[in-house]
Amino acid sequence: MQFSLVVPLLNEAESLVELQQWIDQSLKGKSYEIFFVDDGSTDTSWEVISQLAAKYSHIKGIRFQRNYGKSQALHAAFARVQGDYVVTLDADLQDSPEEILPMKALLEENQWDLISGWKKKRYDSILFKNLPSRLFNWAARRVSGIYLHDFNCGLKVYKKEVVQTIEVYGEMHRYIPVLAAQSGFQNIGEKVVQHQARKYGKSKFGIERFVRGFLDLITLWFLHRFGKYPMHFFGLLGTLMLLLGFGFTAYLGIDKLFIHTSRRLISQRPEFYIALTTMILGAQFFIAGFLAELILKGRPHKDRYIINSSTPPHGN
Numbered sequence: 001m002q003f004s005l006v007v008p009l010l011n012e013a014e015s016l017v018e019l020q021q022w023i024d025q026s027l028k029g030k031s032y033e034i035f036f037v038d039d040g041s042t043d044t045s046w047e048v049i050s051q052l053a054a055k056y057s058h059i060k061g062i063r064f065q066r067n068y069g070k071s072q073a074l075h076a077a078f079a080r081v082q083g084d085y086v087v088t089l090d091a092d093l094q095d096s097p098e099e100i101l102p103m104k105a106l107l108e109e110n111q112w113d114l115i116s117g118w119k120k121k122r123y124d125s126i127l128f129k130n131l132p133s134r135l136f137n138w139a140a141r142r143v144s145g146i147y148l149h150d151f152n153c154g155l156k157v158y159k160k161e162v163v164q165t166i167e168v169y170g171e172m173h174r175y176i177p178v179l180a181a182q183s184g185f186q187n188i189g190e191k192v193v194q195h196q197a198r199k200y201g202k203s204k205f206g207i208e209r210f211v212r213g214f215l216d217l218i219t220l221w222f223l224h225r226f227g228k229y230p231m232h233f234f235g236l237l238g239t240l241m242l243l244l245g246f247g248f249t250a251y252l253g254i255d256k257l258f259i260h261t262s263r264r265l266i267s268q269r270p271e272f273y274i275a276l277t278t279m280i281l282g283a284q285f286f287i288a289g290f291l292a293e294l295i296l297k298g299r300p301h302k303d304r305y306i307i308n309s310s311t312p313p314h315g316n
Helices: 015-026 046-057 070-078 098-110 127-146 160-165 170-184 210-228 231-259 270-298
Strands: 003-009 030-040 059-064 085-090 114-118 157-158 189-190
Touching: 003 015, 003 070, 003 098, 015 030, 015 046, 030 046, 030 070, 046 059, 059 070, 070 170, 085 098, 085 160, 098 114, 098 157, 098 189, 114 170, 127 170, 127 210, 127 270, 157 160, 160 231, 170 189, 170 210, 210 231, 231 270
Parallel strands: 003 030, 003 085, 030 059, 114 189
Antiparallel strands: 085 157, 114 157
16 A cells, blocks of 8 residues: 545535545556545535445545544544555645645655645635734744744645654644654655645634644643653742742841831731742642653553544445
């Protein structure tokens, strides 16, 4: 098996047959399988996938009973792929399957672990998609240190061992290159790909995805920096808070005993409450750090979810 194509989708029934035909034409003469992952569609997407799977043995379907998100859809398919190269692309016909073979050739030529598409010319709204996407990609490059122009491009080609090593969870599908780099796959490339205008339906992503994307980026940076040793983060904050609290406490004691002995009670001064608050916060940060260390040492962290599915013929 040369290629495993993973196509996550949500309410894309109109485009699936056309996409399947486009893929078959683009990969003619190659051995490949296609995983259509129905992420809780409410239209007839699953019926179309079932019909395609019954007709073609290289087409397989995975169905979620409700919408879990693109990351979980990719993760479910990554666990089942058999091809030497794994390709991800969107089901809306905006990613061209004709780019797969040139991307794979470029990946082999440069001995990359994965290659990401770059939609240099986009057919999306400038205000609501292009500009936020540029800002998002700039921030992702700055935080991750990986200089890709288009982190969120759905068209990517991976070596099989990459997708079988990383764990895509939450909303981290945008940062698969970052997850791969953190897992030791540092050879990451990029290729300009043709972006198609949407032919059917409408986009399933709104402006809120960029807000979630930035929050996920902060999470990814934190886990990369402190994921193995959370006490280094919480302990530092706890130490600063405790030092600040002890400093105010010492100041209040010295001032009351030796300088202004006739002043009002210490408990009536604002410095007392600052000292009390910072010391409590410092202790809580230390407790959070200890608990994080215990959880981390006690068991490996893996997010789990349940797939309830009816499998079409030849499906998984």
